[in-house]
Amino acid sequence: MMDDVLGPLTAEEASFQEQIRVFLEANLTPDLRRAGALTMWAISQFDMSKAWQKILHAHGYGAVHWPSVYGGKGWTARQKLIWEYENTRAHAPKVMNMGRDLCAPCIMKFGTDAQKADFLPRILSGDDWWAQGFSEPNAGSDLAALQLKGEIGETDIVLNGSKIWTTFAQYANRIFCLARTGASPKKQMGISFLLIDMDTPGISLRPIHILSGDHEFNQVFFDNVRVPRSRVLGAENDGWSVVRYLLQYEHGGVTSRAMEMAERLDWLEQLASVEEDGEGNSLLNDPDFARRMGELFIDAEAISFAEREATALQRSGGPPSQLGELMAIRSREVGQAITELAMRAIGRYGAPFQKDARSIGSGVDAVGPDHILKPTPFYFAQRAATIAGGTPDIHRNNVAKRLLGL
Amino acid sequence: MMDDVLGPLTAEEASFQEQIRVFLEANLTPDLRRAGALTMWAISQFDMSKAWQKILHAHGYGAVHWPSVYGGKGWTARQKLIWEYENTRAHAPKVMNMGRDLCAPCIMKFGTDAQKADFLPRILSGDDWWAQGFSEPNAGSDLAALQLKGEIGETDIVLNGSKIWTTFAQYANRIFCLARTGASPKKQMGISFLLIDMDTPGISLRPIHILSGDHEFNQVFFDNVRVPRSRVLGAENDGWSVVRYLLQYEHGGVTSRAMEMAERLDWLEQLASVEEDGEGNSLLNDPDFARRMGELFIDAEAISFAEREATALQRSGGPPSQLGELMAIRSREVGQAITELAMRAIGRYGAPFQKDARSIGSGVDAVGPDHILKPTPFYFAQRAATIAGGTPDIHRNNVAKRLLGL
């Protein structure tokens, strides 16, 4: 399936691809690859992903999507796709990306010169790791209902309240947050976008483990936390403008759904090829398993084609697709269904809980064959794919309104 | 599957069953059975169903569910079930039942002595055939929005407007209708329930053919139709009370969903056993077909068990089930899915349109084998199962409100 994602390459593209392959081959250690392959949710095991960012930076690949003035590569969309493809194919770790992919574009757009100089290079080098502080206990899908209170003083803003679902905050040394700093009849107004150091006094964490067993999220408490007003990104009380800009990156994103699905399908196929059906035959030949796999392949073929066609259309000067949110409804479900079938593939070995054996460097051996480590926690973790970034119901509401005009 | 519906019989029940079997065996001609087996929607080919009602009446089975005072049998619930079972199993025609099963109970409950005397015996004998005039072009799911105008004069009520989806009105000599005879702020008020002769001047029909090709429905137009006030059932302007009573019969009904499904599954299995898979093997052994069939059997097992358990619970003095409407959501879907798989079973022979060959007495031969006559029109006609009597959305609204208290 992965083979189909890029389509035919030009000679130039092929040589670009070769260059990337050489780099990855030379720099991806088995541990790094294993970390990439065992990624449960958006980010690989942190120490591995951090080490990889250092390597990327050392070779000039620290933030390939950034404009070259900030240290990016200035690649074409096609080159970026090949980069993603080769990284995915080689199981490079997925780097903690809230700084690089979400906060940095906002700093570039809304930041002061000082903010740009202070923050961007350290993201690039892997010295700074940003968490994203948006959701709150009573503001999930309805983000604008947030209540983290920010009192604007002479020099500082004093924060009280909490953020939740803060991915990997335990590893972050910075966090970007939305706080309610002004009163307004419209709930999107009066919000400020703040750039905060995690070691500021008054910040504390409560770990939240997800169903895979991983410490993926945190609740971040703010108890009279003083943030200098120089750490406001954009205008005070106008943080919603920054959010809207950021959400383009979060929802649109640079990653390819088709690629993610293709990678998973190839993985699923490999799993099934080493599993038996209980009668001594390969699971791949089980009529039910094969059928379910075929159904997912077909779904993925459509999604993959639609993505390629939309990209090609845009490249040839057509309008950008209005269908991103609509297409993601199905593709998220298919992505989840692959993980579910993978859990089915390993049969009774889906039961053992082996968080430690999955952890690179733990020295803990797996119960059963190595390939059973991933499917169950991956399936569980991927339930988040239809929650984070909006449930399918929220997306259907949006599509009904925006695309169908209802 | 049919074999599982009744569960074990007592000796007494077995002898009752035998008596019914003897009657059916003696009286069901091949044509009558064929009419029963080729029933597309609620009622069999009219001339056949009429002939069968005459036979039923002649043997005292004209309306077995009625109280014995009106000519019914006074049977137990269990006996009625056996009666339904044997009739279903023997493919007895389904008699046009709007008079017998819907209007008659209302007449018994709300009718004057004259109305009872005038109408009930003629329903029993198969001399009167009633159509039901409820739905209107702008009052479907929302029945109370009906607009057929009835002006109450000294002796008559003058009707203007129309009814639609009036099943088999082309064969009826009577029709019971709801008309708006009074003004009221609440739309359920001011409605009268009228008993009308179809040959009253001013009544005309527009035939409506359904997707099976059958002339199943009609639009009935009323152009200054004068109905004597003696033909109001219940109180004038209080027809909604009658409707509410009637809807119990329509929704609750006496028929068994499990029996209907079991009959269809047996039929499906027979179909599949005479079809090939394109490789020279029986379709029953095709892994995909068998799986889909197995899934439907399993769904039916659950529905059948739930029905038997609810019946047994009520028989042993428990409360009547509150789950009828909820359970029907799934069972209607399963019932439709069986017809769909039947169409799949006959492969390319699903395409020919053979309304005439289906019609008993037409003398038209079927294209292809005889068993291909039913599946496609049956599948098409049964789309109505999730429309007539309320769409699944309407039922979900009701269940959310009544059962879940939302």
Place this chain on the structure above:
Amino acid sequence: MDFNLTPEQASFRDSLAKVVAKDYSFERRRKIIAEKARFDKDIWALFAEQGLLALPFDPTYDGLGGSAVDMYLVMEAFGRALVVEPYLSCIVMAGSLLRHGASDAQKADHLPMIGRGERLFAVACHEPQSRYNLSRVSTTASSRKGGYVLAGQKSVVYGAPSSDYLLVSARTGGAAGDRGGVSLFVVPIGASGVSREDYATFDGMRASELTFENVSVGRDSLVGEEGEAAPLLERMMNEALAAVSAELTGAMEALNDRSLEHCRTRVAFEQPLSKFQVLQHRLVDMRVSYEHGAAISMAAARALDANHAVNATASAAMALAGREADFVGKNAIQLHGAIGITEDLDIGHYFRRIATVRSLFGDYDYHVRRYLKHRAFGGALS
């Protein structure tokens, strides 16, 4: 769906939309199918005039050399309009067999006539027990001096009632089910020994049961090599599947347009249906279905043009477009209520066509298996 079309294709798509909107209204279709022939000669002439009948053929034979993408665009438009004339059976299917299998002389004889709308073909390659297996041929072609004698039965042959010629598969060797030994013949519809039972079909078209008794044909009626028709039939089926998927896509688009309009205007419980959240979400899901069906159908067209992974992609298209159209069709009926299940409204006619083509060309399960068969598993990731 916005495809990445060439400017010529984009304008062809627009012009097709205009043609069917103007000349193939639901009212006109109703009149056509009320006639016994269910074949409007003026419409066929119009299609010829627009170049649609010559579209896939080589310019050598007065064709336009159109691509599978071009054919997609035609079938999409025909799907929207529910065209009942035998374009699929004559131009797509018989056209495919002739294009890929016929000799130069046969092409020169037939293709220009077909392109001008003056000759029609039907494909008689299915038998009562063959289901979707075109190698399951029991009809025999026995070699005789100077030709062959055909005997057997063909079933549900679309377009036969209005055809001049048939393309008939028959066994010159091997046993029923063998890929080898199937041959293909051009047979005039009126040939001695051909008997026909014509009938209407649920989708507003016409088909025939055909019996061949001692039908003599010349050696020059053989299309392609003797015993080697299986690859031709497979190619034809792939082109048909791509075309049918495109047709289903057009039908979905029309159903979605109608349903959206209906929900905006129909009032129940004092509100337009479109105000109910569950119906809004249903309409979104129907749109999701359309988009995925459109994508996979166009993918099949492009696969044909690239001659890459043709079997797998054609079956993927039929499987998915069929599944999506089934969902859209059922829900369009639900949203319309009782009128949706009548012959009065176009909604039900789309539904009948969707159900019927899945019967004719293979249901979801069948095409998932066919996809699996041609997309061999095992170590795709290098």
Place this chain on the structure above:
Amino acid sequence: MDFNLTPEQASFRDSLAKVVAKDYSFERRRKIIAEKARFDKDIWALFAEQGLLALPFDPTYDGLGGSAVDMYLVMEAFGRALVVEPYLSCIVMAGSLLRHGASDAQKADHLPMIGRGERLFAVACHEPQSRYNLSRVSTTASSRKGGYVLAGQKSVVYGAPSSDYLLVSARTGGAAGDRGGVSLFVVPIGASGVSREDYATFDGMRASELTFENVSVGRDSLVGEEGEAAPLLERMMNEALAAVSAELTGAMEALNDRSLEHCRTRVAFEQPLSKFQVLQHRLVDMRVSYEHGAAISMAAARALDANHAVNATASAAMALAGREADFVGKNAIQLHGAIGITEDLDIGHYFRRIATVRSLFGDYDYHVRRYLKHRAFGGALS
């Protein structure tokens, strides 16, 4: 679902509900699974005191002679409470093997002790490649003077870490996969040559990988006839499937209660979630799933009690209850949002259990096939 229960059963159901509500809160469960053993001796003693551990056994062996319906009621309550103690593996599964296969002496030795909670068994009958096929046994039992020597491997043996004895399937004849030649042995967990790797499972329980090297057991450790264990294992699996289906039914009921409550109280976009029509309908569909799952699960219990169509009904139950629970579990998570996918809330723990038992006892596809196998098609209608 309101079942047609005897008054005794109805009051048993009530008392079970009270026991788990009082003594098996989510908080208590959280504490139990935080301990390494994941086995609360006090709880087990309480179950013994309530007669639950002796429920299915014959009064001759201090049992209560409970029916499959009684076991349904226990498992339903345990499903609601997410009980992690090894009732299923010890009482239902090992209990089944001993009840139907053990000699009088074996029963007298073990059943009273099990019923008092003083002895625990686990069932070691699955192997790394056996998936759900209990005849796929590679472990061997070689006959030696006075007994047997066992060698082989058993995988994912639930309850083994807290057990005193194992019931081990091993081959005394035939080849892997043969129904004949499988024998069953009682083996003390500490027997020489038995090595064990214990681990936690996703559903809050514990299991082991077991290796048997040169494990000598006496002839009196054989359960049932030599080579004839397949029917015993099949009966055990049917009882396990019915029990698991009941457990899933209890889990669904709890998930629906929690989801309804959550939707009534959680506000988004200025309204309680329960005011959104799509969520109302979702809750209705979850209730539909529960009712059908409950029906088929009780049907399996009644089939066991009547000893009628046991294989087919047990698989129907596992297939359908599994499918319904999967639907309910996924949607309960969706309705709860992010907190639903954390270990903090019970919702996710139900979901993990549902997914895990389907892995352990067979998924939907597997049980549809098993149903089909035992419900032979062909002419059911006389």
